[in-house]
Amino acid sequence: MRGNSSRTQLDNATLSLFQNVNTSSVISVIYMVVTVINLVGNGLSIWLLLFRTSPKTPSIIFMINLTLTDLALGSALPFQISYQLQGYNWTLGSKMCSFLTLVFYTNMYCSILTMMAIGIDRYLGIVKPMIFRKNKRRKSIAVFSCLLMWGLVLGVLYPLMTTDLTFDIPELGITTCFDVLKKSMLPTVGAWAAFLFTMVFVLFLLPFCVTMFCYVSVIYKLSSDCKTVQKDRAIRLAIVVLLVFVLCFAPNNILLLTHSILRLFYNKSLYMAYKLSLCFSCLNSCLDPFIYYFASKDFRQKLRQILNLHSLSSADSIRTENKETLYSG
Template sequence: MSGNQSNTSEDHCDFDDSLIFTLVPPYILVISVVLGIIFNVFVLMVFCLHKKACTVAEIYLSNLAGADLALVCCLPFWAENVRKGYDWPFSESLCKVTSAVIYMNAFCSIYFLVMVSIDRYVALVHPLSHERIRRPFYAKLGCLFVWVFGLVFALPIFIYRKLKFNPQSNLTHCSLNFTSDQYLAYEVITITFSFIIPVIIILFCTVKIIQALRKRLMEALNIQKTDQKATTLILAVLLAFLICWVPFHVTKILDVLQSTGILKCHITLIIAQQISTYFAFFNSVLNPILYVLVGKTFQKRARELFMLWNKNQTASFSRLSTRLTSFKFDQSSN
């Protein structure tokens, strides 16, 4: 996503893009408009409109839903770009903004998962000594730091994304205006900070969390139900992240090796890049589904919010009926 999405057709290997132009646009529209936007708006409504304040884990998960929502809102523009054969039909400003937003929110999503995995690690492995830092204020401060960090990392995308007309293909590409050295340095930094470092932290925390849970079960220690429910949901979200994003970053690493000449271009790599990119996008749809299926506390919040909404609707309908009845009575009296 941070590289030349629009330049697939200009790879050194010959590749028939017709299947991509046919299948990818409807796929992107389904996961973005039909699923991604609706599901993530629902998650944000449950977290933000509920009377009870969010826990630390829920603050991170609500910000994750916000990042996923912003990401999928930009995907329809890329669907249209792919449908037109990578001929960008919009302005250069939109090219810059949508690319930067996609990159920024993909980056933020990863680090919100890092934050939530650290929170579970502290809650289960060091429950007493680190209780002070597990407060909503610090969680909100951490989320603000992640958003700022993501914005900084998205700046090169905003600055260097430009529209370039290719006279050979008669197409206008929305692509990164990097030299080969700049591209290599940028990809190495991106892979390091958006994949290697966060995955190491997530795997370390996950292993420690699982070990702590097993130890408590073996020692017959009681685990608070709220901690157990939150941990189950977060482990499911972390697993979904690894399944969806690891293939994408692995293909990015192979692409960097190819650009340096260490690996030769192969049709399999191009196909893998396409599949892994759009599979990574699906993670933004999968997260809300996991909240509903696995998150017991989220299910409870959603039911309570629905009941409150239903109660308000019933009360509003009752008041309206009373007013209509009174109006009809006054009319008949006159």
């Protein structure tokens, strides 16, 4: 993201990036791989979650929400691939640019908030089972939480919906999409600070801390209860979620904040690193199906049936329905 307001402010590093064929090719290849895995993995996941998994517990509702955001990203990535292969030349107009950029960032932050919600659901089911059982409106709360997530993310990202994110670069004969971001998108430096603070701290750092607290508490509880198989699965789930945060979300959000501060106040740039981190952030949509596998017994069973792996673990066989509902949604 560049904090430029006119084409004369484009520095040599930025122009060099747009002419760097190798970087563009690497990003395109990563997007192609992600698109294929995303559409296949999440297409199978949404079919299992919607039509082969019952009942629709809060965890399943959150997983459906997460899968839908991933599929939206997978549908948008081919446009980004075309843009990269054309040398950063956007030909689909400003409205389409704004829409696809919104899809890109909505996926990231809705995924973060949804993983937090799944973590809270696991925490209540394992660590606070009495509170969990007493709440008879958990499904309604889950649906409302999903709507609240979308409302919060779209509210924060509202400037992306109302701004022309395209930028003409006559010296290269291209029109970029969200690669040169005008300072005029927001009226003041204070508004920019609030925008960046909300994205990085409210939509990333706070959910990350809550999610890690929930999974650490779950692992500690299962360890004290000596439920070895449940503990192992909880640990695997925590590891996958941690990988998604550390590999996909953390670099992008940290570089977004650092690059924006350098650009706004010091006229320096980390744009190349930020561009690559934005690319790797899409990998979350490939890892999310592993979250479903470790978080839902029903999902595991149906997937094994599809793959002709009918044998269940001993823990899955002897676990009571009530315990499994509390743990695996």
